Amino acid sequence: MIDITAIKRTLEGRAGEVAERLLPKGILEGREWCVGSIQGEPGRSLKVCISGAKAGVWTDFAAGGDGGDLIDLWCAVKQIQLPEALEEIRAWLGLEKPQFEKREKAYRRPAKPSCTAPKSAVKDYLTGARKLSERAIAAYRIGEQGRTIVFPSLVDSELRFVKYRPIDDKRKQRVEPDCEPVLFGWQVIDRNAREVTICEGEIDAPSLFDYGFPALSVPFGGGKGEKQRWIEAEYERLLRFETIYLALDNDPEGEAAVEEIVARLGRHRCRRVILPHKDANDCLTAGIPEAEIRRCFEMAATMDPPELVRAGQFTDDVIRLFWPVEGQRVGYTLPYGKVRDRLLFRPGEFSIWTGPSGHGKSQILSHAGVEWGNQGAKVCIASLEMAPPQFLRRMVKQAGNVDRPTEPFIRRIMGWMDEWLWTFNLVGKTGVQPLLDVFEYARCRYGCDVFVIDSLMRLGIGSEDYQGQEQAVFTLVNWAVEKGVHIHLVAHSRKADTKTGGTAPETEDIKGASEIGSNAFNILGVWRNRKLEDQIKQLSEKADRGDGSAASELDNARNMPPVILNIAKQRNGDWEGKCGLWFDNATYQYRSSQDSRFGVKYVSHDSGVEDAA
Structure with a gap:
């Protein structure tokens, strides 16, 4: 089905041959085939560009600037009309004319109608x-x-x-x-x-x-x-x-x-x-x-396909990535000063949080959720492994930066979270589509733009069903991109090396199908240094018994971060690397070396209301 557009492009790829065939008396000067005029005599008034972005474009300066493309040149030189020129060009290029199957019944030619030119x-x-x-x-x-x-x-x-x-x-x-x-x-x-x-x-x-x-x-x-x-x-x-x-x-x-x-x-x-x-x-x-x-x-x-967009339409978006408008967010950051300006969770992205069981993935995500709410996000959490009251208890401690808040302070914190936090009230397994149906409602009605799923193993997919895992991730990624939201998915990592004590997980350490990590925009690995924790515990006991050398070693050990957050992948960012974190067992908050040792209080007390002990 060779239409004029395909013919034109094919001719442009053979512009030199076309020019020499039509105007054999011309000469090549750089990128231009030059003759005297459309009649083809020697000269330099008519120029045909034979290579580069303008291949096939010609101008006859002797004729007042007449010109066009190679199809126009063919018509002008041969002095024929467009339909005949296309027939000749197809034959020269060796392109077959489209052939159609004849209808079984021949069309009837109508008789000339009995009518006149309109007059009444x-x-x-x-x-x-x-x-x-x-x-x-x-x-x-x-x-x-x-x-x-x-x-x-x-x-x-x-x-x-x-x-x-x-x-x-x-x-x-x-x-x-x-x-x-x-x-x-x-x-x-x-x-x-x-x-x-x-x-x-x-x-x-x-x-x-x-x-x-x-x-x-x-x-x-x-x-x-x-x-x-x-x-x-x-x-x-x-x-x-x-x-x-x-x-x-x-x-x-x-x-x-x-x-x-x-x-x-x-x-x-x-x-x-x-x-x-x-x-x-x-x-x-x-x-x-x-x-x-x-x-x-x-x-x-x-009638371009909707997926095909000119680069220039994204000019303002690209400028905003370099120079964000003051007060306008293009994503959300973590609460840790060491990575705050290096990692951004953008709209239309999908992040994987991985690590061994019990190493704090969900707990760090919970702390991050409090930070995102403080930054203006509207968050929906599907904690399929923990009932809402349980993970909300953790978030209350993190938001109030307190171990045991008073009842009035709890109500105050819960009132603050009620403005930006929604929960998927189910513990157990659910399918991807039922979950996305609820997310879709939360997105449309309440404007939720951050969604947390904890975890992949609770989406009704077997641990060896790699095809099912791949399809689930594709579905989640497509939905996040289409809706312009960010999805955070917890996915367990493979077992750590017990001999070495393990290390912060990398992309290839995610348990399950390789497509899980391949399709993530960001991958964050969480690793808890249990050997360091045990060492601190032992040194603390010795120091309490008056061992001076143990006290010195304890200070050194406490200066080492017991948790490593590994930014193993950031597709749309400029930085990947590791960040050490310290955990406060009383408030469930984490901090980096650039953060206050006293944590962050996201919600202030009412006048006269104090924390419990």
């Missing part, structure tokens, strides 16, 4: 109610048969199809049966035209003609399927158009027709024209000026 009721209707010019009526060969309009469809001056439409009731319109369904108006289209307009009604076509846009009309109106069966008959004739403007009606039937036409004629050639009114004739009768219609054509939208 039909003329009054077309020039009066419809505001068409006599020039447009004549150009489209519209006829009159009593009070019925006759629309003849001709191809190469041969009558192929006829439609009859009474001016008193358009619902009684009819067509000649068993005729080839072709577009109405071919006689007004220049044979060298590279652009064409297709509209939905036989009266819309001459209306666009009056606006300066010679147009073709589909024979059966809007809609899909059989309504657009004319494409089979017209496909080959339409191959010569580089741009096809679709000015169909602005209604559901028109949009359905556009969808069908684009799919079959090629979205790379089609442009959707949105007119100020439902159709072209409505614009004409409403007195819409030509300049406004021309603007509609100039602004006609390409």
